Amino acid sequence: KVFEILKRYSPLVEPMSLDEAFVDLTGCERLHGPVLKSAEKIRNEILEALGLNASIGIASNKLLAKIASAYCKPNGMLWIAPGMEQRFLAPLPIQRIPGIGPKGGAELRRMGIKSVGDLARLPLELLEEAYGKWGVSLYSKARGISDSPVIGEVEDPRSISRETTLEMDSADPLFLESTLSYLTEKAAGQLRENKLFARTVTLKLRYSDFKTVTRSKTLEMPTAEDHTLFKIGAGLLRKLFTRRVRVRLIGIAFTSLTATPYRQEGLFDSKGGQCWDDLYQGIDRIRHKYGFRSILRARSNQRDAN
DNA sequence: TCTGGGGTCCTAGGACCC
């Protein structure tokens, strides 16, 4: 695995996604030589061990490293030397800045801001006035400033969700409910895998005309039980599914995640919860052994008949 | 990107409490 290789060069490796990571090489020169040499070695090792071409950006912070690696993608290496940051950034189109997407880019161009250099000429007050927090963040980013540290350990997720685009758009409440049941089992299983409990359930529908709507509900007590979460989700579905337009996507998301099943300030024991805990632990064990679909709620299976 | 899935963060209005 790529991360194994990276960990040999620095204990501080922050996975960004399945195929991207930040590596903090601060103070590793003594061990592995100059940073550029290390990067070169990392690239070669990845190529030899896995046959994959990696792109590497080297810079004094995560923002610049990310821009650099995106710039030399695919299969390149770019070092932004200290002191060269502004000069490197200035000619780049604004969309090279992480956080400026199609909408934001179009808006800025409408104002005559095309390059990062253009952006860097604007005073902080003006950017904040016009764009709020986003504007403030643009002010720093245009200057290559970022103090976001490389995080070693992976933090708990802020949300867990499952969604699916249906093979055929459907207006059949039973089918939708069944699909929702399946997605709930999937997401709730992941919740328990992470030893987390959810307090807010959000249902999402996308209609065949692509209009997308969500409805959410926050519970008194966080939970990771399929049946409790599904009851909430199904209730939201009934509330939400009022248009006569067919549905093309359905999804469920859990947020306000906590590591404890009860609220911090409440000391009540969740009475009767033990047998449910046992049930779901059993289900999770079976799935671990035989696969997720080896055991499903009857509700989740009705969709196959459709 | 005529449009998949799993995430993060932000905004804005309303409810509610003090």
Place this chain on the structure above:
DNA sequence: TCTGGGGTCCTAGGACCC
């Protein structure tokens, strides 16, 4: 009884990222 302002939570939607 009416008025005011601040803080926090909940909800809905949207931009963006990989």
